[in-house]
Amino acid sequence: MTNSIITGIVATFNRDNIDTDQIIPTEYLKSIKKFGFGDFLFDGWRYLDEGRLDMTADDRSKNHDFILNKEPFTNAKILLTRDNFGCGSSREHAVWALRDFGFKAVIASSFGDIFYNNCFKNSVLPIKLTKEEINHLFEISSLSPVSFEIDLLKKDLKFDGNYSYSFDVKDSLLDRIINNLDDVDITLEHKNHIEAFEQKRRHQRPWLFDYSN
Amino acid sequence: MPVTLYDKLWDEHLVQTDDTNESLIYIDRHYLHEVTSPQAFEGLRHKQLKPWRLDANVATPDHNVPTDRGNTFDAASIKDEVAKIQVVELDKNCNNFGIHQFDITSNKQGIVHVMGPELGYTLPGMTIVCGDSHTSTHGAFGCLAMGIGTSEVEHVLATQCLKITKLKNMQVNFNGHPQRGVTSKDIVLHLIKLIGTAGGAGHAIEFSGSYISSASMESRMTICNMAIEAGAKVGLAGVDATTLDYVKKHSNLSDSMFSKANEYWQTLKSDPDANFDQTIDINVSNIRPQVTWGTSPEMTIDFDADIPSQGDIDEVNHENLLLAKAYMGLDESKTLQDLSFDRIFIGSCTNSRMEDLRDAASVVKGKKISKDITEAIVVPGSGMVKAQAEEEGLDKIFVDAGFLWRDPGCSMCLGMNPDQLKPYERCASTSNRNFEGRQGNLGRTHLMSPLMAALTAVNGKITDPS
Numbered sequence A: 001m002t003n004s005i006i007t008g009i010v011a012t013f014n015r016d017n018i019d020t021d022q023i024i025p026t027e028y029l030k031s032i033k034k035f036g037f038g039d040f041l042f043d044g045w046r047y048l049d050e051g052r053l054d055m056t057a058d059d060r061s062k063n064h065d066f067i068l069n070k071e072p073f074t075n076a077k078i079l080l081t082r083d084n085f086g087c088g089s090s091r092e093h094a095v096w097a098l099r100d101f102g103f104k105a106v107i108a109s110s111f112g113d114i115f116y117n118n119c120f121k122n123s124v125l126p127i128k129l130t131k132e133e134i135n136h137l138f139e140i141s142s143l144s145p146v147s148f149e150i151d152l153l154k155k156d157l158k159f160d161g162n163y164s165y166s167f168d169v170k171d172s173l174l175d176r177i178i179n180n181l182d183d184v185d186i187t188l189e190h191k192n193h194i195e196a197f198e199q200k201r202r203h204q205r206p207w208l209f210d211y212s213n
Numbered sequence B: 001m002p003v004t005l006y007d008k009l010w011d012e013h014l015v016q017t018d019d020t021n022e023s024l025i026y027i028d029r030h031y032l033h034e035v036t037s038p039q040a041f042e043g044l045r046h047k048q049l050k051p052w053r054l055d056a057n058v059a060t061p062d063h064n065v066p067t068d069r070g071n072t073f074d075a076a077s078i079k080d081e082v083a084k085i086q087v088v089e090l091d092k093n094c095n096n097f098g099i100h101q102f103d104i105t106s107n108k109q110g111i112v113h114v115m116g117p118e119l120g121y122t123l124p125g126m127t128i129v130c131g132d133s134h135t136s137t138h139g140a141f142g143c144l145a146m147g148i149g150t151s152e153v154e155h156v157l158a159t160q161c162l163k164i165t166k167l168k169n170m171q172v173n174f175n176g177h178p179q180r181g182v183t184s185k186d187i188v189l190h191l192i193k194l195i196g197t198a199g200g201a202g203h204a205i206e207f208s209g210s211y212i213s214s215a216s217m218e219s220r221m222t223i224c225n226m227a228i229e230a231g232a233k234v235g236l237a238g239v240d241a242t243t244l245d246y247v248k249k250h251s252n253l254s255d256s257m258f259s260k261a262n263e264y265w266q267t268l269k270s271d272p273d274a275n276f277d278q279t280i281d282i283n284v285s286n287i288r289p290q291v292t293w294g295t296s297p298e299m300t301i302d303f304d305a306d307i308p309s310q311g312d313i314d315e316v317n318h319e320n321l322l323l324a325k326a327y328m329g330l331d332e333s334k335t336l337q338d339l340s341f342d343r344i345f346i347g348s349c350t351n352s353r354m355e356d357l358r359d360a361a362s363v364v365k366g367k368k369i370s371k372d373i374t375e376a377i378v379v380p381g382s383g384m385v386k387a388q389a390e391e392e393g394l395d396k397i398f399v400d401a402g403f404l405w406r407d408p409g410c411s412m413c414l415g416m417n418p419d420q421l422k423p424y425e426r427c428a429s430t431s432n433r434n435f436e437g438r439q440g441n442l443g444r445t446h447l448m449s450p451l452m453a454a455l456t457a458v459n460g461k462i463t464d465p466s
């Protein structure tokens, strides 16, 4: 049950439609690894120079106005933004970059569908709140750096000490974050089902299996 | 009870529903490319698993391959070391696991969403996935097709299934006849302008209406391709005679197998009274040529309209507007027609098929590109498109006008290969995303139809295509 509470500094991004090309630019998609993307998160906004896969944050010229280059946000754990976060490309690298930077949760009024799915495979929790709730959280966070506390079991988000918003998320998805489950393992428990289904399909729709090249 | 096409496809492929509403859906076709697959193959190795069903998979390198390859070219000749590793890795993974690949030396290689249908790997009624959001393209064939992340690529390889929740149904009826100079690209950009880039989120969008019925498969693919830009993971269209003609021409099925399948394929359309969660009716006769001005595909206007200013929109969106205008360098400009362009890109899985190249060539024929244009490239979507275009002499029309005629790949759609914009260069592009830096760091992208892009090449500016 170690993964059931998320707490930490909140970084705010006051704009809609932040796409996965902004979260991690194309250049870094050339990696064949699944880790090591943290230094390239929001690359175009975070640095003044152009980067390459073999560079680290220390090699780069930083944009000191960008929130993630300012204390205490270099250590942010929660990202607060507005509408349609993670739209665009399906690149899972976007979630890997958020995860590798240290983000545990993203709060938005809506998400790109593929990005939303990708989050749960990598222990990053996407939280959907209403636009009014998001406005309120922006107000709170605009004055000075704040921390939120997210309880995955209670499905609520605490801020300002006493206040909280509850959020909705499917239990099975949450379960993967809390218990660090792997989808492939879960699905292969139903191996027999899949085999039986495939057998039936082979019979009913033979043209799908007849194809040779 | 009458059901939608999406619901029919869903039920047909449902292996299992669990009590939390997530379902296992069987996958008929899985396309792979070099960028989103390496980590998935690594995952298989790590778990000591083999692909569940080899013949469901087809691979090709497309995202980062150079497009000035010439004839004597293989993976080892890629100059960018990092890109080379990915292409070589795809070769290695396909060889090791036994997956069929059209590799970089194949004359059939191409952008996976262009190549798949024309080689007959996309058949009506299939579930189709790929680690690429524009997989929605294949929905044009009455398929349930969608983009997935790399973890899901691994999951599909290992289990032949996807674990997902059901989407809601949205119907977009396009009725009427488009005006001269208006193409499927304008029609889908218009839709995105109307409903926004989150408009279709959580939905499968079925495109229907008299315009769709009369549209070619290529136009339907362009529209389904950009469903993702309207926020919908899935875009699709019902099967009709046009679909079946295409499939007959492109698939390798024997006659008897084809007629067996045909009977089932005829049923792949929404029932007349099927219930949609949302329906949008659009008369395409009123749509004018569309061009994007900003950094999101919803930032679209009629080609001769005023670029929005702060007064035109509600307060919440000011921040978005100001950021986009600053990035695009539009502070001084009133309309898009005031802008001078530097580069032209005709290509991408949205607009690199024969219909698109014919459209563009019709404008360019006998003309020269404007001297203000630094570089104009045409990148056919696949080896088959390239060969067909050359047979029709389109390559010559483009080259005579001053275009570069390239080899197939994603190219400047995302600038993973050397085809990139330089900072502040302004590009007329037939691709699908105008995001910041998408075509190169600080590059400025305006999305439009192939017709409009070709015209912009000739005039150096946006002009009236009618």
Ligand code: SF4
Pocket: B062, B063, B111, B112, B113, B132, B134, B348, B349, B350, B409, B410, B413, B414, B431, B432
């Ligand atoms: S052409 Fe562009 S949008 Fe299409 S698959 Fe390639 S990169 Fe993606």
